[in-house]
Amino acid sequence: MEDLEQAGIVSREKHPHSLQQEVTYGTAGFRMRAENLDHIVYRMGLLSVLFSKFRSGVTGIMITASHNPEEDNGVKLIDTMGEMMPISWEKHATDLANVSDHQLVEALKEIVKSEAIDITKPGIVSVGMDTRISSPALSQAAIDGIKALNGECHNFGLLTTPQLHYIVCCENTQGSYGDPTEEGYYNKLATAFVKLNKDKKCVNYVSQLFLDLANGVGAPKVRELLKHLNGSLNINLCNDGSSGKLNHQCGADFVKVCQAPPVGVNLEPGMRCASFDGDGDRIVYYYKTSEGKFSLLDGDKIATLFAAYLNELVKSSQLKLDMGLVQTAYANGSSTAYITDVMKVPVACVPTGVKYLHHKAQDFDIGVYFEANGHGTVLFSESARKLIVNQASNSSLDKVTKEAADRLATVMDLINQTVGDAISDMLVVETILASRDWTCQDWDSAYTDLPSRQIKVKVENRLLVETTDAERRTTKPPGLQEAIDEIVSNYKHGRAFARPSGTEDVVRVYAEADTQANADKLAYEVGMQVYKLARGTGELPSLPQ
Numbered sequence: 092m093e094d095l096e097q098a099g100i101v102s103r104e105k106h107p108h109s110l111q112q113e114v115t116y117g118t119a120g121f122r123m124r125a126e127n128l129d130h131i132v133y134r135m136g137l138l139s140v141l142f143s144k145f146r147s148g149v150t151g152i153m154i155t156a157s158h159n160p161e162e163d164n165g166v167k168l169i170d171t172m173g174e175m176m177p178i179s180w181e182k183h184a185t186d187l188a189n190v191s192d193h194q195l196v197e198a199l200k201e202i203v204k205s206e207a208i209d210i211t212k213p214g215i216v217s218v219g220m221d222t223r224i225s226s227p228a229l230s231q232a233a234i235d236g237i238k239a240l241n242g243e244c245h246n247f248g249l250l251t252t253p254q255l256h257y258i259v260c261c262e263n264t265q266g267s268y269g270d271p272t273e274e275g276y277y278n279k280l281a282t283a284f285v286k287l288n289k290d291k292k293c294v295n296y297v298s299q300l301f302l303d304l305a306n307g308v309g310a311p312k313v314r315e316l317l318k319h320l321n322g323s324l325n326i327n328l329c330n331d332g333s334s335g336k337l338n339h340q341c342g343a344d345f346v347k348v349c350q351a352p353p354v355g356v357n358l359e360p361g362m363r364c365a366s367f368d369g370d371g372d373r374i375v376y377y378y379k380t381s382e383g384k385f386s387l388l389d390g391d392k393i394a395t396l397f398a399a400y401l402n403e404l405v406k407s408s409q410l411k412l413d414m415g416l417v418q419t420a421y422a423n424g425s426s427t428a429y430i431t432d433v434m435k436v437p438v439a440c441v442p443t444g445v446k447y448l449h450h451k452a453q454d455f456d457i458g459v460y461f462e463a464n465g466h467g468t469v470l471f472s473e474s475a476r477k478l479i480v481n482q483a484s485n486s487s488l489d490k491v492t493k494e495a496a497d498r499l500a501t502v503m504d505l506i507n508q509t510v511g512d513a514i515s516d517m518l519v520v521e522t523i524l525a526s527r528d529w530t531c532q533d534w535d536s537a538y539t540d541l542p543s544r545q546i547k548v549k550v551e552n553r554l555l556v557e558t559t560d561a562e563r564r565t566t567k568p569p570g571l572q573e574a575i576d577e578i579v580s581n582y583k584h585g586r587a588f589a590r591p592s593g594t595e596d597v598v599r600v601y602a603e604a605d606t607q608a609n610a611d612k613l614a615y616e617v618g619m620q621v622y623k624l625a626r627g628t629g630e631l632p633s634l635p636q
Contacts, residue, residue: 092200092210098137098239099196106133106232108192116184118444118593120167122156125225132166132229134187136236137199139168140214142180143242145206146171151259152237153252154220154229155370158305158344159594161337164225166233169217173260173509175446214242217259219250221308221370223337247273251312251371253512260509273315281319283505284518287498288323291525295533299325300521301362303353305342306332307369309513316514324521329355342366343373343465343513348545350387352377358385363531365520367513373465374513376520378531386535390461391426393520394418396534397469398436398459400523404502405457407495408482412475415455419443420563420588421463421545421601429538440561444593445511466511471503479503541584542607544614548598551626553591556598562590574620582609587617598625 102108108130114121121131135152143150151169159165168176168184176184183202190198203210216237220226230246237244247258254276261271269279304310310331317326330341330353338344341353343366352358353366358379365376376388398416405412415437416430422440430438439454441447445466452458456475461467471479482488482496505522507515524534550556557567565572571589579585587602598621602614622631 092203094210094240095196095199095203098199098236099192101235101239102130102133102195103192105235106130108190113189114185116181116188118446119157120165121184121188122159122163122165122594124162125156125164125223125229128164128166128225128229129232131188132232133236133239134195135166135168135184136216136233136242137240138180138184138187138202138236139216139233140237140240140242141199141202141206141208142168142170142176143214143216144210144212145208147212149215149217149245149259149262151217151219151255152233153250153255153370154218154226154233155252155308156221156223157252157370157372157594158338158342158368161223161339164223164229166229169256169259171259171263173256174449175510178446214240215245215262216242217245217247217255217262219247219252219255219258221252222249222332249308249311251308251512251514253372253507253510253515254312256509257507257512277316277319280505280507280515280518281316281321283501284522285321285323286501287505287522288525293525293528295530296525296528297361297363297530298323298521298525299327299363300517301327301329301356301364302517303329303341303346303356303364303366304331305345305353305367305369306330306335306337306339307342307367307371309367309369309371312371313514324518329353338369343368343375346377347375347387347389347464351385365517368465371513372511374516374520375465376531378535380532386531387540388531388535389423390463390465390467391418391423391540392534392537393465393516394459394461394467395426395430395434395537396523397461397519398430399434399537400526401457401459401469401499401502402434402436404495404499407491408479408499409488409492410478410482410496410499412456412478414457414459415439415452417441417448417451417458417460419448419462420561420590423463423540423543424584424586424603425538425541433538440563442558442562443590449510461511465513465516468508468511468516469506470508476503541586541603541605542610543601543603544607544610545602546600546614546618547592547595548589548600548618548621548625548627549629550596550598550621551628553596553598555625556589556591556621558588558590563588565589568624571620571624574624575617578613578616578620582613585609585613587613589617589621
């Protein structure tokens with residue numbers, strides 16, 4: 092246990108505990124003002140080594156605050172198959188982040204004991220970071236933690252979050268999922284995309300995309316991707332980091348919440364536009380209708396596009412595979428009805444957070460999951476993957492069946508199954524639109540979203556609000572759910588819920604109704620009840636303009 096003692100000494104000398112309030116490993120790990128994170132990130136470096144020893148494989152640690160403001164940063168750990176760290180280890184992360192420097196060694200020993208970790212095993216951790224000014228120093232804090240436990244560090248520097256997830260998965264599958272390098276990531280996706288689009292003959296689909304990169308790490312990575320696409324997709328980069336502030340009035344979260352184009356995009360009819368978030372794991376599409384109206388194609392629209400296309404390929408391939416679509420409470424009611432009633436695909440609803448969607452998607456042969464915010468992907472079970480690959484290589488099939496199976500196998504390569512990935516999802520969307528010869532308006536016409544509104548209510552402590560039923564109903568504070576039910580009953584097609592944010596000290600309110608004006612009013616009225624009953628602070632939520 093000498094390494095643990097050494098880790099405690101390094102902690103006191105270089106990364107001392109400096110935060111008064113307790114913190115919790117949440118939906119996206121730890122996320123807060125960057126100046127408060129140093130000792131937490133160091134300790135997550137320690138934990139990542141123990142986690143690697145526990146898993147007998149390479150784990151990952153990513154420095155990012157995703158769509159948060161530039162002055163924030165964060166840290167999250169990655170499991171050996173590129174998934175999020177299991178929920179059972181979140182308690183260890185929380186405990187380790189909060190103990191005093193003098194209690195740190197005992198806390199580490201307790202984790203080793205409770206998880207029966209063989210401390211003599213090697214610990215290997217891959218590290219990535221986004222483009223925030225604070226990221227290099229915090230990345231070094233993680234590396235210090237890894238080295239303090241004599242762990243082996245693979246430092247990849249600047250990466251999108253999904254790229255690090257991909258690399259970790261590749262490292263632990265001995266390359267069967269792909270080459271565990273950034274170059275390997277581009278080669279895998281680009282090879283599949285070029286193959287799928289080499290014979291496209293389009294009249295309506297135009298191979299030009301206007302892409303808002305939130306002034307984040309996605310910008311240099313998309314530039315690298317373009318070098319591998321051989322001109323098969325024309326992308327105009329906006330908010331590419333050359334000027335402007337990270338996530339400020341741009342990016343997927345801004346577009347989704349404000350339902351408006353970002354700064355830097357002069358939206359005109361006929362343009363197909365998309366926005367990434369700051370670390371490249373979310374994407375939303377949008378366009379201006381011929382009537383001049385802004386129209387959003389969010390995670391729900393992307394999920395239905397993916398599911399319908401994959402469903403057709405499965406049937407054409409003559410494969411018997413069960414498909415399911417996983418959503419959260421933020422999914423638009425119209426999308427759920429369309430998937431269930433028209434597409435005839437089972438829908439499951441889970442709490443907000445990728446870890447919940449990803450886990451549920453594993454129940455299906457092919458599980459499509461997306462949050463409305465644009466974070467999502469498709470999972471193929473191991474048995475489904477083998478069936479698809481075998482069908483694609485079956486020379487006895489007729490031409491139509493063989494081509495469908497081959498296309499399905501190639502699409503499977505184009506999808507980053509480890510986590511939601513804006514780059515991968517963008518390439519899949521473009522592939523489907525081209526294969527159908529669709530414009531954004533064609534895509535959007537499948538179903539019409541109910542008007543919706545999201546607002547944030549600042550509160551004294553977001554944990555005063557507790558929820559059940561996949562976060563669709565509150566259980567605390569007393570009287571809040573009854574008040575919401577009464578308000579909702581006054582609106583046609585009304586639906587609303589309130590839930591504590593996993594990343595900010597706010598309560599998020601979501602509302603749907605028959606008109607935008609009514610959705611706005613419903614959100615405001617529910618927000619007022621949250622403010623009243625959950626100890627609101629600062630400004631009252633304002634009625635959206």
